[in-house]
Amino acid sequence: MKKTFLLLPAILLLAFVNPGSEITIKGSDTVLPLSQKEAEVFMKKNAGASVTVVGGGSGVGITALIDGNTDICMSSRDLKMEEKLKLKEKNIVQKTVGVDALAMIVNPKNKVNQLTREQLEGIFTGSITNWKDVGGADQKIVVYSRESSSGTYEFMKEHVMGKKNYASTVLSMPATGTIVQSVGQTPGAIGYVGLAYLDKQVKALAVSFDGKTFVKPSMAAAKDKTYPVARPLYYIYAGASEAKVKAYVDFVLSTEGQKLVEAVGYVPVK
Numbered sequence: 001m002k003k004t005f006l007l008l009p010a011i012l013l014l015a016f017v018n019p020g021s022e023i024t025i026k027g028s029d030t031v032l033p034l035s036q037k038e039a040e041v042f043m044k045k046n047a048g049a050s051v052t053v054v055g056g057g058s059g060v061g062i063t064a065l066i067d068g069n070t071d072i073c074m075s076s077r078d079l080k081m082e083e084k085l086k087l088k089e090k091n092i093v094q095k096t097v098g099v100d101a102l103a104m105i106v107n108p109k110n111k112v113n114q115l116t117r118e119q120l121e122g123i124f125t126g127s128i129t130n131w132k133d134v135g136g137a138d139q140k141i142v143v144y145s146r147e148s149s150s151g152t153y154e155f156m157k158e159h160v161m162g163k164k165n166y167a168s169t170v171l172s173m174p175a176t177g178t179i180v181q182s183v184g185q186t187p188g189a190i191g192y193v194g195l196a197y198l199d200k201q202v203k204a205l206a207v208s209f210d211g212k213t214f215v216k217p218s219m220a221a222a223k224d225k226t227y228p229v230a231r232p233l234y235y236i237y238a239g240a241s242e243a244k245v246k247a248y249v250d251f252v253l254s255t256e257g258q259k260l261v262e263a264v265g266y267v268p269v270k
Helices: 002-017 032-045 058-067 081-086 117-125 151-159 176-185 219-223 239-252 255-264
Strands: 023-027 051-054 072-075 093-101 103-106 114-116 142-146 171-173 189-193 206-208 230-237
Touching: 023 058, 023 239, 032 051, 032 239, 032 255, 058 072, 058 081, 058 151, 058 230, 072 239, 093 219, 093 239, 093 255, 103 176, 114 117, 117 142, 117 206, 142 151, 142 176, 151 189, 171 176, 176 189, 230 239, 239 255
Parallel strands: 023 051, 023 072, 114 206, 142 171, 142 189
Antiparallel strands: 072 230, 093 230, 103 189
16 A cells, blocks of 8 residues: 555656647647747656647648647637537637737838738738839739638738638738748738748838828737737637646746747737
8 A cells, every 4th residue: 555655646747747648739820939939848847748739720720620630729710600510519628828919011122111901901802903002112012821721811801801802813822931931032022920920031011900090010019909900829629638738738828838928929818
């Protein structure tokens, strides 16, 4: 009896430090850098823990969750009704792990510094095709977007484009990083990316939803909710996976984990 008593605490400790087998996380490219950093630090703090993170888009992650091919889905949009129905029996848990300010980006050589929601709608739906029509040079607008499996693609369409369809001329990119690279290399280009992806290759535009107040995307503007294109970032998983993912999710939502959210470039929720 004494020997069994001594072994029990060690077994419980192992269950906490190394929750289940390898945790797989799949989905949103927006949430990807956040999850990569969280997983890196979590594994350093917990010897034996294994967390694999793969992007591809919110839709990819949600499909993987429906099919049982991932433990956690990363999503930059809420679940659609048909997705909720397919996941109903899985007793889904949805956690907000951060907040993003969706940035509208152009090539740094572009003299346009701000756009209204209506102008953005016109550009992405194809009714505005030249920069001169929005105060810029006489230059063709080259529009870059994520693929339709992306949650950012869906969010942009619903909240910025008035639920209208993208123009057939819009160039679809497989990853957020490729949008940054393409816009940075194309003088007349425009695209959209998560706040954490902003760098010197591109210029972020100030945006207005009322036609009067223009605000640039930033951590401060997202925190005080003055930037009009902000959205929550989610972890979604099945209730049956709760025990397996709990230690990792708790870490992400802890004070240390939320500091990493901010360090990556997003707004913490705690």
